[in-house]
Amino acid sequence: MxxxxxxxxxxxxxxxxxxxxxxxxxxxxxxxxxxxxxxxxxxxxxxxxxxxxxxxxxxxxxxxxxxxxxxxxxxxxxxxxxxxxxxxxxxxxxxxxxxxxxxxxxxxxxxxxxxxxxxxxxxxxxxxxxxxxxxxxxxxxxxxxxxxxxxxxxxxxxxxxxxxxxxxxxxxxxxxxxxxxxxxxxxIKIDEFKNLPLRGTFRKKFSIGVSDNLILYVGRIHESKGLDLVLRSFVNILKEEPNSKLVFLGPDNGFLNHLRLLAKTLCLNDSAVIFTGFATKEEKIAALLDSDVFVTPTFTGFPISFLEACFFGLPIVTTNKGDSLDWIHEQVGYVVEYDSNTFANATLTILKNKHLKDEFSIKAKNLVACEFSxxxxxxxxxxxxxxxxxxxxxxxxxxxxxxxxxxxxxxxxxxxx
Incomplete structure (x- = not known):
């Protein structure tokens, strides 16, 4: 044709x-x-x-x-x-x-x-x-x-x-x-992830400790993504898991300055909240490989980034604001109310429960391999x-x-x- x-x-x-x-x-x-x-x-x-x-x-x-x-x-x-x-x-x-x-x-x-x-x-x-x-x-x-x-x-x-x-x-x-x-x-194209960087490459580049919790967002820094909710919830996460880092990986789409200002207002320093800017495919893969939880408060459609996170076994935390995907909640992560406390609690539940995290991870990998190629x-x-x-x-x-x-x-x- x-x-x-x-x-x-x-x-x-x-x-x-x-x-x-x-x-x-x-x-x-x-x-x-x-x-x-x-x-x-x-x-x-x-x-x-x-x-x-x-x-x-x-x-x-x-x-x-x-x-x-x-x-x-x-x-x-x-x-x-x-x-x-x-x-x-x-x-x-x-x-x-x-x-x-x-x-x-x-x-x-x-x-x-x-x-x-x-x-x-x-x-x-x-x-x-x-x-x-x-x-x-x-x-x-x-x-x-x-x-x-x-x-x-x-x-x-x-x-x-x-x-x-x-x-x-x-x-x-x-x-x-x-x-x-x-x-x-x-x-997603599974072949893209054959030649992976060494585990720890991303953490080393941004001075993130091996034992630190790494919470990752991948995508455009845009107002519609609900990224201010992530910052507010991160304040609560740090109270229980002080060795945690939050990474925003993606290009500015008109909302970066607002997020930086909000981070300062919430007394979140640059070592705890990291903005990488636009990342190459290799840098994104390194970040996914080194992360513990993948977060995206709101989304439309069917983000490819969700499938990439699943390939690396990352549990997903999102909200019920915006579009929805029926394969996320209690299968590979959580879909919660659009509230900073609830969002923080869902993320903490995963970070503090290794058995649950491993269970979500296995299901996420199987999902990509079987259904979303x-x-x-x-x-x-x-x-x-x-x-x-x-x-x-x-x-x-x-x-x-x-x-x-x-x-x-x-x-x-x-x-x-």
Whole structure:
């Protein structure tokens, strides 16, 4: 199949989070299965990427367009890329694709793609990646975008991809029929973790003792993540487990200064609370390998970081604010009320009970190995594509007249496909 993947950012813009990684891994997997994959994206988030703009380049076997962002200020302030050149390429290329996959629908690029896909009758799927509802920041802007573009992008999709049952419900709230939504859980590539660093590498780098409790958060430092709750709960943790460290591993997304100020207000010194900034894949692996508990107060969708934590056997502590995943609570960790005392107690329960920690650890590792592999994720997405293509072909064949000339045209069309 000839497949178009669409996302705001792509390799090497890893600082933008999980969607970029998911799109890259999916595209690579589909290439390995023999499909032709093109990616439409933009030329970067934090800064412009040093890549050719508005023309196809080869990235690990994937044909990629990095569209030039016309207004960098909108990217930095509003997280809203403006790939002005995309319509010119779409108009000429979109009929060449069998299926289109839009990652995150509330984007200008998605609006362009939906318009031309509808015009030329090319089927597409939408995967919101936890952003179905206009929640959290910029709600007025999101509601306005949905009025003009977003609602129609969802309604015109052949299928919608949800990461969990809770996301199915969110699609329904946006007026989507449940039968049009397919659940496909994220997965991770186990091979990435074959060559591990020496245990203790991360602790040594940041002067964390071997016997210290290491509590880890991995992800963007953003207001929506509830990271102030982690800091407040850490005060209570230190009262019972003074040899504990809290690490925030990830790039600043507008909330770092607030967290630093809050840490000082709570009398938490730099040796107890560590902000690493953006970390490479190797640094992240080293941190996961050396940690005791993985914390994320709130999340949307299905964070890849949860699966990475499970691979390393880290118990997870999160809350019931935001999205939910039914495989966490009392299986690989705890889902608790959004309250600093409750959050601290759940974390302490794990830290102080080795038997419980080991039990969660074993279940977490088994979960990733059996249910959440990247191969399963790619296979499930591919199946959706194939079923849509078959359905489109049957619909097209049923609408054709039965004259000899039309039969001949149909054969030619199949040969071109």
């Amino acid at each position: 000839r497949i178009l993947e669409v996302s705001n950012y792509f390799k090497p813009s890893w600082e933008t989070g999980g969607v970029t990684k998911v799109n890259y891994e999916l595209s690579r997997g589909l290439i390995e299965k023999g499909h032709e994959v093109t990616v439409y994206t933009t030329d970067g988030y934090a800064s412009r990427l040093d890549v050719p703009k508005n023309k196809p380049v080869c990235v690990d076997g994937i044909r990629v367009y990095y569209f030039y962002n016309l207004f960098r200020s909108l990217v930095k302030k509003m997280k809203f890329p403006t790939p002005y050149y995309a319509p010119f390429v779409l108009r000429g290329e979109i009929r060449n694709f069998d299926i289109i996959h839009i990652h995150e629908h509330r984007t200008l690029l998605a609006a362009f793609v939906r318009y031309y896909a509808k015009k030329y009758d090319v089927p597409y799927v939408v995967q919101a990646h936890g952003s179905v509802l206009p929640s959290f920041q910029k709600q007025k802007f999101k509601h306005m975008f949905d009025f003009f573009f977003g609602n129609q992008i969802l309604k015109d999709a052949t299928n919608l991809i949800a990461l969990s049952e809770s996301e199915v419900s969110q699609y329904e709230k946006m007026g989507i029929k449940k039968e049009n939504v397919k659940i496909v859980s994220n997965g 990247l191969d399963s994720f790619i296979k499930n997405i591919e199946t959706i594509y194939i079923n849509i293509k078959i359905g489109s072909k049957l619909q097209s064949d049923c609408s054709l007249p039965t004259t000899d000339s039309c039969k001949h045209s149909s054969v030619n069309k199949e040969e071109r496909a």
